[in-house]
Amino acid sequence: MTTKAPAFAIVGRTNKGKSSIVATLAEDDSVAISPRPGTTRECHEYPVRVDGEVLFTLVDTPGFEQAGAVLAWLRAGETSAASRPGRVAEFLRVHERTGEFPEERALLTPIMHGASVLYVVDGTKPYRKNYEDEMEILRWTGRPAMALVNRIGEGDFTAEWHAALHQYFQTVRDFDAFHVSFDERVRLLRTFRELRIEEAEAIDRAIGALEQERRRRREEASAILTSLLVDSLTFTMQVDVEDEAEITREKDRLAERFHEALRERERRARRAVEHLYRHDRARFVEGDLERPELDRDLFAKETWNLLGLTPGQQIFAGAVAGATVGGAADAVVGGASFMTGALIGTLAGGGLSAYRVGKRFAKVISSAPGGRLGLPKIGGDVKSALSGKRRFTVGPHAQPNFPWVLLDRALLHYASVLARTHARRDDVSIGEAGEKGPVSGLSRETRKELEVAFVQLRKRHDDPPEGARAVINAHVRSLIEAVERETSKRASG
Numbered sequence: 359m360t361t362k363a364p365a366f367a368i369v370g371r372t373n374k375g376k377s378s379i380v381a382t383l384a385e386d387d388s389v390a391i392s393p394r395p396g397t398t399r400e401c402h403e404y405p406v407r408v409d410g411e412v413l414f415t416l417v418d419t420p421g422f423e424q425a426g427a428v429l430a431w432l433r434a435g436e437t438s439a440a441s442r443p444g445r446v447a448e449f450l451r452v453h454e455r456t457g458e459f460p461e462e463r464a465l466l467t468p469i470m471h472g473a474s475v476l477y478v479v480d481g482t483k484p485y486r487k488n489y490e491d492e493m494e495i496l497r498w499t500g501r502p503a504m505a506l507v508n509r510i511g512e513g514d515f516t517a518e519w520h521a522a523l524h525q526y527f528q529t530v531r532d533f534d535a536f537h538v539s540f541d542e543r544v545r546l547l548r549t550f551r552e553l554r555i556e557e558a559e560a561i562d563r564a565i566g567a568l569e570q571e572r573r574r575r576r577e578e579a580s581a582i583l584t585s586l587l588v589d590s591l592t593f594t595m596q597v598d599v600e601d602e603a604e605i606t607r608e609k610d611r612l613a614e615r616f617h618e619a620l621r622e623r624e625r626r627a628r629r630a631v632e633h634l635y636r637h638d639r640a641r642f643v644e645g646d647l648e649r650p651e652l653d654r655d656l657f658a659k660e661t662w663n664l665l666g667l668t669p670g671q672q673i674f675a676g677a678v679a680g681a682t683v684g685g686a687a688d689a690v691v692g693g694a695s696f697m698t699g700a701l702i703g704t705l706a707g708g709g710l711s712a713y714r715v716g717k718r719f720a721k722v723i724s725s726a727p728g729g730r731l732g733l734p735k736i737g738g739d740v741k742s743a744l745s746g747k748r749r750f751t752v753g754p755h756a757q758p759n760f761p762w763v764l765l766d767r768a769l770l771h772y773a774s775v776l777a778r779t780h781a782r783r784d785d786v787s788i789g790e791a792g793e794k795g796p797v798s799g800l801s802r803e804t805r806k807e808l809e810v811a812f813v814q815l816r817k818r819h820d821d822p823p824e825g826a827r828a829v830i831n832a833h834v835r836s837l838i839e840a841v842e843r844e845t846s847k848r849a850s851g
């Protein structure tokens with residue numbers, strides 16, 4: 359069964375945020391939005407699809423330009439209220455020939471073809487009587503209609519707008535094209551379901567598909583973040599050298615290469631999350647422009663401090679090894695029962711650098727098994743075997759806080775992607791100055807479980823245990839859900 363997907367025409371004067379609302383609702387940042395009054399004379403259709411199926415269509419329209427003259431023309435031939443929609447149709451026919459009133463003809467056409475109406479005003483500008491002409495014209499079409507009071511500037515004339523709009527529209531909503539949550543999009547559809555009971559089935563299907571898409575995105579985002587953590591924690595680099603002294607000489611260069619590979623993983627994960635939410639154009643940058651942006655990467659000290667990992671807290675990740683430094687960390691992770699011999703063995707050394715953020719990135723942990731490669735071993739390199747070089751493994755990253763910083767940054771980025779509406783065209787800043795990352799609010803129990811998984815992964819980086827991945831995935835998913843709840847609260851608050 360294929361019924362026609364519902365259509366919504368977004369109408370109003372120019373520069374009231376019509377295109378912004380279309381962009382937001384369609385999750386389409388290619389919609390043309392201009393700070394100056396636009397000159398578009400055509401409608402643009404934006405189908406909203408999930409899995410290829412068109413759920414509904416949004417029609418961006420030119421602004422009203424000559425509503426007074428159009429209404430006068432309509433009234434001149436009116437016989438009764440019953441004749442009004444017919445009179446609007448007649449208006450379109452007659453003026454197609456003369457070419458007059460291009461904007462009004464363009465915006466009325468989709469409505470007369472069955473689109474429901476979303477009438478947009480700017481609640482930060484005063485209400486004026488001359489808006490009544492266009493509202494009256496919309497009423498004449500006889501179509502279901504809702505008014506949205508958008509907010510573009512600073513003023514607040516919402517109350518008078520509501521008083522006026524309620525006389526023309528069944529439903530009036532405050533709406534902010536720059537901060538629209540998923541729940542608000544769904545609420546808007548639900549309202550139209552009431553206004554257009556013939557389309558209830560199609561709208562139910564659309565809501566169902568959007569909700570399914572939200573769940574799918576949540577699952578995929580969890581998978582992306584989990585893989586980022588697992589891959590970064592188990593990442594190693596093989597280096598073949600003549601002798602150990604070469605490793606020492608090359609230390610800085612190796613460190614840079616190693617860090618760069620990890621940064622690249624983080625960048626790729628971010629692009630994947632942005633793509634999931636159809637934000638392929640926006641540029642997401644670290645916030646707080648006072649500090650040089652390049653310093654604010656994964657390994658910058660400021661980054662770690664910014665996430666609320668003060669020196670006192672920083673050791674919570676390295677707490678197990680911290681016990682070898684001093685007892686202070688013990689309370690954070692949960693005491694001696696947690697410190698099995700194996701874990702202490704793994705972290706000793708790495709954990710000692712907990713305070714020296716970003717310096718000791720990785721240790722050269724060992725030469726390949728067997729030292730000098732006489733015969734190619736599994737994964738061995740023939741050339742190096744023949745030349746008698748020694749193979750060293752760099753990594754995995756030994757800094758205990760590293761996975762926590764990575765996770766925190768990923769969640770802050772996720773939150774900024776989620777909060778971003780497709781109406782905006784400026785850069786997005788990730789995290790606000792001084793804002794603590796989601797990780798700092800984790801329960802001790804969760805920290806402990808995650809830390810155990812992190813330790814296991816680093817230890818068995820050659821063959822990462824599935825159990826550890828599953829633990830991380832489960833916690834990442836709940837963190838993502840928490841971020842979603844928080845974002846939704848902020849958007850409507």
Ligand SMILES: Nc1nc2c(ncn2[C@@H]2O[C@H](COP(=O)(O)OP(=O)(O)O)[C@@H](O)[C@H]2O)c(=O)[nH]1
Pocket residue numbers: 370371372373374375376377378379390391392393394395396421508509510511533534535536537781
């Ligand atoms: N701050 C803010 N600006 C908005 C909002 N909606 C639209 N604008 C701005 O208002 C201007 C006109 O928006 P646009 O969507 O092109 O209006 P249209 O002419 O009615 O399609 C643009 O500069 C938008 O960025 C909003 O919700 N908040």
Ligand SMILES: [Mg+2]
Pocket residue numbers: 373376377378390391396418419
């Ligand atoms: Mg526009």
